[in-house]
Amino acid sequence: MQTSRQFQATVLAAALLLHSAAHAVNGAQLGGNGVRNAAMGGVSIALPLDANAGANNPAGMAFVGRSATLDVQLFHGQSSADYVLPGNRLDNSQTIVAPQGGFNWTVSDSLALGISLQGGGAGADYGQPALPVPGAGKAQSMLRVAEFIPTIAWKPREDLALGLGITLAREDFKADGVIVPAPVPGGLAPLPGHGTESTTGLGWRVGLLWKPVSDWSLGLNYKARTGMGRLQGYGDDLLAYSDGKLDVPEQYGVGVAWQARPDLTLAADWLRIRWGDLKVMKDPNGFGWRDQPVLRIGAAWALDAHLTWRAGFSHNRGQIDSSRTVQNVLVPSVNQKAWSTGVSWTFKDGSDLSLGYELNPRTTLRGTGPSTGTDLTSKIQLLMLGWQQRF
Secondary structure, three states: OHHHHHHHHHHHHHHHOOOEEEEOOOOEOOOOOOOOHOOOOOOOOOOOOOOHHHOOHHHHHHOOOEEEEEEEEEEEEEEEEOOOOOOEEEEEEEEEEEEEEEEEEEOOOOEEEEEEEEEEEEEOOOOOOOOOOOOOOEEEEEEEEEEEEEEEEEEEEEEEEEEEEEEEEEEEEEOOEEEEEOOOOOEEEHHHHHEEEEEEEEEEEEEEEEEEOOOEEEEEEEEEEEEEEOOOOOHHHHHHHOOOOOEEEOEEEEEEEEEEOOEEEEEEEEEEHHHHHOOOHHHHOOOOOEEEEEEEEEEEEEOOOOEEEEEEEEEEEEOOOOHOOOOOOOOOOOOEEEEEEEEEEEOOOOOOOEEEEEEEEEEEEEEEHOOOOEEEEEEEEEOOOOOOEEE
């Protein structure tokens, strides 16, 4: 029990740090929640591996037992923008630490209660004005979202679980150096900066996990849109179209996992992130992100009783249209492919230590139409470390 209390305190401390860390690869979301699933390309809807399951599919918490996990993802992103004027190049490099984790209690053989932590975000800091406009500040932006997800999972039968999670979200946003057309024909003017503003929101998610036979699992999940509060100041200009609100999008998905051999597991997910449904994305002069389908595949191979190797691949349809590169210079989230791998070592006491690595190769989105001449380039790497304890 002492170990359990110590870990709960550690998870809560990490949760307090989560709001200061998060960038992502599926728009403004990490490719996978939890080191073990992230090392398999993010596949997770039908493959719960630890107490991060509440963020992936709440029903999965019914199958991870009494356990706790604490993970860290070290994000390193490099991006650049050839912006509007010939020779006007902006460069960005950021390294950010993002904790994740969770705790799960088995109240009975059929009921589990838990909490999972999830984060996401996007942004850039170019360290200079985007254009040589008098009064323009350094071009930078930051969106960070931390989600705390209390869950309940119920198994009406041994092969079937239903799960419900409540999303308690905190959001931080900052944008500076934004330049817009001025009233003078052909002129440009900077918008005023409002600093970092924070708000909170509430949402929910549900999931189902079914094992029709011993070596197959099927999963479904649905996450409702999380309505966020108003970001003061930004509702007067940059985010006026959405009344200063940046909601977290609705998403849903389906997954399958197959125990092909006692030592080999194969899994795949398909999910859809409804960026285009957000009011902020419908602004005719704004970011204009569209819905984003994501395909994830992964494999895990148990080399022996202690060592497991994992690998995976993820592909999405970019949410930024090539005609909108000018509007997205401060959020250059253009990566569409990710390769990942990792290993886990299980100790005799049932705990395990996991390492993972993810590469989002260098990707360039070239502007077309009204954005011709503005190209966005991004490369992302993640180094992941995770610890899990079963009780």
